[in-house]
Amino acid sequence: MNHYQPSLNRLALLARERPLLLAGPLHLYQEQEGLGDEQLAAMLGCEPESLSRLALCERPRPAPHFRQDVERIAAYIHADMLQLAMVIRAAESRETLSHRQGTTRPTLLAARDHDESESKLEEPQAPDTTDDEQEDDTR
Amino acid sequence: MQATLQEYQFHQRLCARDDPIAFAELAEWLYSGLLQDVRTRAGYRADPMLVEEAVGQALLDYHEQPDRYDPARLSLQKYLVMSAYRDLQNASAKEQRVQAHQVSLFDPAFQFDELIEDIEGLKSIDEQLAVDELWAVIDETFPDPVDRGIVELIVNHEHASEPYIRLLQPGDLPRDEQVRLAKLAQYRVARRLRRHLAQWLARAHTRAHTGGDAL
Numbered sequence: 057m058n059h060y061q062p063s064l065n066r067l068a069l070l071a072r073e074r075p076l077l078l079a080g081p082l083h084l085y086q087e088q089e090g091l092g093d094e095q096l097a098a099m100l101g102c103e104p105e106s107l108s109r110l111a112l113c114e115r116p117r118p119a120p121h122f123r124q125d126v127e128r129i130a131a132y133i134h135a136d137m138l139q140l141a142m143v144i145r146a147a148e149s150r151e152t153l154s155h156r157q158g159t160t161r162p163t164l165l166a167a168r169d170h171d172e173s174e175s176k177l178e179e180p181q182a183p184d185t186t187d188d189e190q191e192d193d194t195r
Numbered sequence: 196m197q198a199t200l201q202e203y204q205f206h207q208r209l210c211a212r213d214d215p216i217a218f219a220e221l222a223e224w225l226y227s228g229l230l231q232d233v234r235t236r237a238g239y240r241a242d243p244m245l246v247e248e249a250v251g252q253a254l255l256d257y258h259e260q261p262d263r264y265d266p267a268r269l270s271l272q273k274y275l276v277m278s279a280y281r282d283l284q285n286a287s288a289k290e291q292r293v294q295a296h297q298v299s300l301f302d303p304a305f306q307f308d309e310l311i312e313d314i315e316g317l318k319s320i321d322e323q324l325a326v327d328e329l330w331a332v333i334d335e336t337f338p339d340p341v342d343r344g345i346v347e348l349i350v351n352h353e354h355a356s357e358p359y360i361r362l363l364q365p366g367d368l369p370r371d372e373q374v375r376l377a378k379l380a381q382y383r384v385a386r387r388l389r390r391h392l393a394q395w396l397a398r399a400h401t402r403a404h405t406g407g408d409a410l
Contacts, residue, residue: 064222064223064226066247066248066251067222067226067247067251067254067255069335069336070248070251070252070255071251071255072394073394074255074258074259076258076259077218077255077258087328109219109223110219112218112219112222113215113216113218113219114212114214114215114216114217114218115215116215117213117215121213125215128214128215128216129215129216132216132219132220
């Protein structure tokens with residue numbers, strides 16, 4: 057009668073409601089960018105099966121720990137660290153924007169924890185925040 | 196029995212809040228065992244989705260407040276099984292009240308029409324995208340084809356028991372037992388649907404009001 061199979065995916069789904077974990081912002085990012093699991097995994101350079109483990113990771117701490125935390129997560133899911141950092145920044149920016157109803161520019165949010173030693177990680181604009189979108193966000 | 200060495204190490208990592216992969220690793224390590232233990236304790240008739248949800252919430256609650264657990268008193272596995280089993284009992288008790296017709300029809304889980312009005316209100320934003328996104332959320336939330344069928348019936352305002360019974364295929368059970376099973380399944384799915392859609396709707400409305408680009 058029931059064809060239900062347990063998996064970590066179900067736990068990752070429940071985790072979207074938990075603010076300390078990456079599940080919520082990542083889901084919002086996928087939803088807003090229209091990305092399926094395969095596409096997000098390709099962007100991160102990891103296997104789609106790793107995404108549920110990524111969702112269960114804690115959000116990286118702000119600088120000066122951000123780089124170290126992203127490196128740890130990237131090693132755990134075998135993903136590209138820079139891509140992961142950009143996706144996390146973009147996901148958290150989008151989440152903050154959706155909470156603040158567009159009162160803050162995403163580039164400012166992404167740069168909030170800027171640190172010279174992490175400039176490569178902190179400075180890049182989120183891949184989803186084009187100039188046009190920034191214009192929109194200020195309206 | 197107190198925590199094992201490995202449990203204690205995980206507990207320390209979680210309490211320190213300085214290792215972003217600690218919880219994911221703990222979940223990988225414990226999740227299947229917890230499901231098995233809770234299922235064994237709850238008995239073979241327990242709904243596997245309710246069991247998995249209870250175990251999931253127990254793990255996530257522990258992650259948010261690890262200091263509630265005392266490794267000197269109890270093993271982490273035992274603590275989480277007890278926590279999940281308690282949640283499961285509460286959920287089962289509520290379903291039994293439904294079975295006994297003791298739950299008010301004003302229970303939010305039964306207010307499908309209000310939920311569907313919200314969904315239909317989104318069509319004014321961008322009909323096709325809203326509907327596509329809604330079904331993507333539903334597909335993800337309900338991987339089981341029977342549950343997915345129940346969602347379709349709910350969304351299509353189906354109030355009669357017969358279509359639900361046809362989906363569930365309860366075999367040769369007496370008619371009143373079939374109706375009871377249909378009601379329970381409808382209640383369980385509606386509760387889950389309501390929770391996930393409420394989140395999605397909140398996000399969709401926010402995007403609509405802020406000129407977001409997904410809808």
